[in-house]
Structure formats: structure tokens, C-alpha cells
Amino acid sequence: KAGVTQTPRYLIKTRGQQVTLSCSPISGHRSVSWYQQTPGQGLQFLFEYFSETQRNKGNFPGRFSGRQFSNSRSEMNVSTLELGDSALYLCASSLLSDSNYGYTFGSGTRLTVV
Amino acid sequence: QQPVQSPQAVILREGEDAVINCSSSKALYSVHWYRQKHGEAPVFLMILLKGGEQKGHDKISASFNEKKQQSSLYLTASQLSYSGTYFCGTEIIGSARQLTFGSGTQLTVLP
Numbered sequence: 685k686a687g688v689t690q691t692p693r694y695l696i697k698t699r700g701q702q703v704t705l706s707c708s709p710i711s712g713h714r715s716v717s718w719y720q721q722t723p724g725q726g727l728q729f730l731f732e733y734f735s736e737t738q739r740n741k742g743n744f745p746g747r748f749s750g751r752q753f754s755n756s757r758s759e760m761n762v763s764t765l766e767l768g769d770s771a772l773y774l775c776a777s778s779l780l781s782d783s784n785y786g787y788t789f790g791s792g793t794r795l796t797v798v
Numbered sequence: 799q800q801p802v803q804s805p806q807a808v809i810l811r812e813g814e815d816a817v818i819n820c821s822s823s824k825a826l827y828s829v830h831w832y833r834q835k836h837g838e839a840p841v842f843l844m845i846l847l848k849g850g851e852q853k854g855h856d857k858i859s860a861s862f863n864e865k866k867q868q869s870s871l872y873l874t875a876s877q878l879s880y881s882g883t884y885f886c887g888t889e890i891i892g893s894a895r896q897l898t899f900g901s902g903t904q905l906t907v908l909p
Contacts, residue, residue: 727899740896786842
């Protein structure tokens with residue numbers, strides 16, 4: 685059974701540019717969440733999608749957005765990149781948007797903003 | 799709102815036991831535990847729902863004290879493969895499916 689697939693694995697972008705990250709959840713999983721991981725702030729929740737609807741959003745500026753497609757694949761977009769956006773972005777999928785289920789994380793996309 | 803994990807780091811010899819604690823100031827619906835090895839994705843260990851349950855997973859178990867809003871992860875007879883950073887993720891009542899993670903506990907198991 686394939687795991688959570690995130691592409692690309694590494695990205696280098698310049699300040700002011702925008703970036704789109706992709707996540708393919710485990711087959712059958714309908715909930716996709718995104719987290720940002722940095723050495724200073726740790727793991728921080730960005731948003732969760734279920735059935736193409738954003739269910740929750742963390743405390744991030746509007747430059748961070750996402751969407752989910754009908755096949756449960758999800759994309760995350762960051763516009764007007766800042767140096768502080770450099771981080772590991774992790775996607776996590778879950779069978780349902782239900783507190784009885786844990787998350788399976790992907791290996792992440794490491795974004796470096798220069 | 800971030801849960802407090804303790805200790806920040808622990809070094810063990812193979813076969814020794816360890817306890818990692820996670821404490822929240824908010825009323826929790828659930829506590830998740832994950833382990834992350836360097837350069838890898840966090841791996842789900844277990845989830846505990848409010849109700850004060852305890853779960854076990856091989857030699858790794860956890861408890862959730864609803865009255866204290868605390869969870870503890872117990873690693874018994876540790877193995878080299880247990881090395882990594884352990885995170886607790888808390889789900890606050892009213893913020894469903896939005897995990898707030900602790901800063902992590904770095905566990906090193908030496909031969």
C-alpha cells in the first residue's frame with residue numbers, strides 16, 4: 685500500500701515568488717492536513733481538508749492557502765514568499781476527519797527561500 | 799496552547815525504560831503520539847481519547863489522565879530502534895482535527 689506522497693521533495697525559491705506543493709494521500713484516505721515544521725517553532729498546523737472542504741485553518745497569514753481535489757489529492761500554495769517561510773512542509777492523511785483516527789505523514793517538502 | 803513535553807531529551811541504554819510526559823492547560827479531546835527519526839516523516843504510534851484510557855503497542859504504551867490533562871508515553875525494555883524524537887499532539891475540545899504539537903523529546907538509545 686503506497687504511503688503519503690509529497691512532491692517535490694526539495695525546493696529553492698526566491699523571496700517574493702510563489703510556490704505550490706502537492707500531496708497524494710493514502711488510497712481511501714479522505715482527510716488531508718498540512719503542517720509546517722521548523723527548528724524554532726516545531727510542528728504547526730496549517731489547515732485540514734475533507735471532501736474538498738477546508739475544515740480547519742491554523743494561525744498563518746492569508747499567503748498560505750490550499751485546496752483538495754475530488755480524488756483527495758491536495759495542494760498547498762504560498763504566495764509572496766518570505767525568508768521565514770523556509771521550512772519542512774508535511775502533509776498528513778487520515779481515513780476520515782474523525783478524532784478516532786491518527787495521521788500518516790508524508791516525507792515532506794523542504795522549502796528554502798533565499 | 800502548545801502542550802509541554804518533558805523531558806526535552808533522554809539518553810538510555812538498551813533494555814532501560816523511559817517515560818515521556820505531555821501536559822496541556824486546555825481541556826483535551828485526544829492525545830496523539832508520534833515518533834520522528836532524523837530526516838524522516840513522523841510515524842503515528844497511538845491515539846488516546848478523553849476518558850482516561852491506556853493503550854499498549856508492543857513495549858510502548860501510553861495513558862491519558864483527563865483530570866490533569868496529561869498524557870504519558872511509556873517505553874519499556876528500550877531497543878536501538880526506539881531512538882528518535884517523540885512528539886505529543888493534542889486535540890483541544892472545540893478545535894477538532896487541529897493538532898497542537900509539543901516541542902518534542904529527543905530519545906537516544908545506546909547499545
